[in-house]
Amino acid sequence: MKKIFLTTIILLFTGVFSVVFSQELLENKEGADFGLVYFLRGKGHVGSATAFSAFIDEDRVCNLSNRRFSAHAVQPGEHEFRVQFDGGKTKKKAEVIKIDIEAGKTYYIQMTIQTGVFVNDLTPVEITRNTALRLVEDDKIEVDKDCIEAAKAAWDAVKE
Template sequence: MKQIIFLAVVALAASAPVCSFSQDKKATVYFIRETGMPGFALGFNAFIDSAVVCRLNNNRYSVHEVSAGVHSFHAQTMGKKEAKYPERIVLDLEEGKTYYIQMVYVDKYFVDKLYVQEITSGTAQVKLKKCKEDTKCLAEKKE
């Protein structure tokens, strides 16, 4: 009888799901706004997928932990709702890696254009030295 109970306990233990305390796999994403046009007081909204994650002013950057996988990134000058046709980039983020996204503003012949582009770590390090981290981004976002 003891062997049957023992075998039942072993079989039950073997069929039970293993508890896993694995952390969500994350990547680090930097949004960098090195400069803007002279006198431009408005911040640029940084979006991950369709959610605003920060509003950055000139010479600021923000750091975000994002789950690994495919995400879209874009920026816009106004509004916390995603524009109808934002110019975005799509990146497949890998766990443990760091990505740098620069906000680029172009003002040419009365036509304004704001877009984002991925930059290399070396380029980002130079730009980050000129900028100050905006640490209150996430505190302002309450969902």
């Protein structure tokens, strides 16, 4: 009886826990004074054992594991977005995309791996909302637990 009760409690807790952390991709609200930026990492076999570092300008904002995403409130203006395999500092050879962030808009950046003969490269790719939603649904992507504070802060700002 104790085993059944304990198993039920554990299943209920993990069910509630997964609902809390499997957030949808909220869109930024019109009139917000920031842009909302999502980094998304789908499933894949290459590099799956390593967290990918996400950078906005020179600042590492999150390390994302497989099937995870993060959300960030970003000030308007032109920013550089990078992804790389590891490290607290940006690497000179890391691929960069520049996006002119507008207040009240939402942006989605997918972390993709380009497989080469000798080296695998990570590339940030700006994608549409529909592509991001499909990626979240198909790959069962959830918010990364290590980036939950940034995501909560961004979502709280959107909900205000």
